Amino acid sequence: MKKLILLVFLLLITACETTTHRGAVTNKPQDFIYIDDFCKKHNLQYNFDTFDDIVKMFSKENDIRLILNTNIAYFNGAHFELKNVPQYSSGKLFVPQDLEKIIFFKEPASLKAAFLIKTIVIDPGHGGKDPGAISCRGYPEKDLNLKIAKYLKDELEQRGFTVFLTRTKDVYLTLQERVNLAKCRNADIFISIHGNSNRSRRLRGMEVYYLSPARLDAQARALKLAKEENFYSYKLTRDAEAILWDMVLTKNYSLSVDLSRSIYFSFKSLGFKVDLPRRAPYYVLRLAYVPAVLVETGYLSNRYEEKFLRKDSYQMQIAEAIALAVVSMNKDYDSLVRR
Numbered sequence: 312m313k314k315l316i317l318l319v320f321l322l323l324i325t326a327c328e329t330t331t332h333r334g335a336v337t338n339k340p341q342d343f344i345y346i347d348d349f350c351k352k353h354n355l356q357y358n359f360d361t362f363d364d365i366v367k368m369f370s371k372e373n374d375i376r377l378i379l380n381t382n383i384a385y386f387n388g389a390h391f392e393l394k395n396v397p398q399y400s401s402g403k404l405f406v407p408q409d410l411e412k413i414i415f416f417k418e419p420a421s422l423k424a425a426f427l428i429k430t431i432v433i434d435p436g437h438g439g440k441d442p443g444a445i446s447c448r449g450y451p452e453k454d455l456n457l458k459i460a461k462y463l464k465d466e467l468e469q470r471g472f473t474v475f476l477t478r479t480k481d482v483y484l485t486l487q488e489r490v491n492l493a494k495c496r497n498a499d500i501f502i503s504i505h506g507n508s509n510r511s512r513r514l515r516g517m518e519v520y521y522l523s524p525a526r527l528d529a530q531a532r533a534l535k536l537a538k539e540e541n542f543y544s545y546k547l548t549r550d551a552e553a554i555l556w557d558m559v560l561t562k563n564y565s566l567s568v569d570l571s572r573s574i575y576f577s578f579k580s581l582g583f584k585v586d587l588p589r590r591a592p593y594y595v596l597r598l599a600y601v602p603a604v605l606v607e608t609g610y611l612s613n614r615y616e617e618k619f620l621r622k623d624s625y626q627m628q629i630a631e632a633i634a635l636a637v638v639s640m641n642k643d644y645d646s647l648v649r650r
Contacts, residue, residue, distance in 0.1 A: 344405065345403060346366070349406050365378055395407035428500055428641045431474045432476075433460045435453070437453040438483050441453065441483055444506055459608055462626055462627050467634050475496045500603070500604075501602070501603040508610060508612040516586060517607060517629075519606055522564055570602055577633070578636075581628070581635075
């Protein structure tokens with residue numbers, strides 16, 4: 312009997328621990344709407360997992376997901392940030408009024424409004440004991456990558472961005488070390504710089520890669536991250552963290568596609584030979600914590616192109632084209648925010 316009482320007591324304590332953050336609505340009452348009224352107004356059903364604090368509202372057309380005391384929201388595949396966070400008080404669940412304004416009234420915050428580029432990590436591929444491709448004249452890819460990356464850093468910093476390089480000299484870094492830096496620096500985007508090579512010496516031109524959806528497997532990656540990583544400053548259950556990581560990874564894929572297209576059009580408009588963006592399962596794309604692209608700046612195996620790739624002026628032109636692409640994408644997203 313004593314054991315049973317002790318077990319019940321422990322369960323009550325555990326239950327209380329999952330709800331310690333609940334209480335009175337801390338913002339102004341007019342900033343919130345009772346979830347029953349919200350769902351009735353918009354013909355939605357909902358369920359609320361009180362253990363994980365996950366709120367799901369749905370209909371045949373709409374899928375909305377929220378988590379108590381976090382401002383990241385999900386709506387039909389898109390992700391955005393709320394001004395106020397969903398709250399639970401006196402046995403009732405309240406959702407922010409701005410959720411209604413964003414989703415149903417299309418005011419003025421866009422579903423992409425939460426994203427603006429401020430901090431960038433540039434990854435010069437290879438280095439140290441790993442030279443990468445070597446041209447027929449002995450020019451190593453690792454040197455090309457580093458020079459372009461440094462020029463790109465200068466170009467972006469002149470435009471007001473905060474920029475970090477994964478390496479600043481000829482040293483070897485593992486792929487894991489490269490992608491971890493993007494997380495440590497709280498980067499908004501990750502750009503990996505490489506040179507290309509092929510047995511066919513006729514091939515030339517630039518290529519831009521983003522992560523293939525088939526290789527994304529966001530749910531599996533999200534579950535792994537939920538086990539290994541805390542979701543920023545939030546204190547959540549593993550299932551709640553997995554949902555948030557899934558949202559972020561899916562968003563990262565979408566933004567990576569946008570960034571790859573922006574770089575493509577920038578190269579194209581400046582007269583470079585460049586292929587349409589392609590999908591690829593590269594490690595630095597697949598395991599980066601942020602939107603990521605990989606840029607192949609040209610073929611070292613092509614004698615004609617290799618002459619240009621060795622020139623500082625050409626390397627600076629490549630860097631400028633990528634910088635202009637980042638600026639262009641930022642302006643596009645900024646205009647969405649201000650609409």
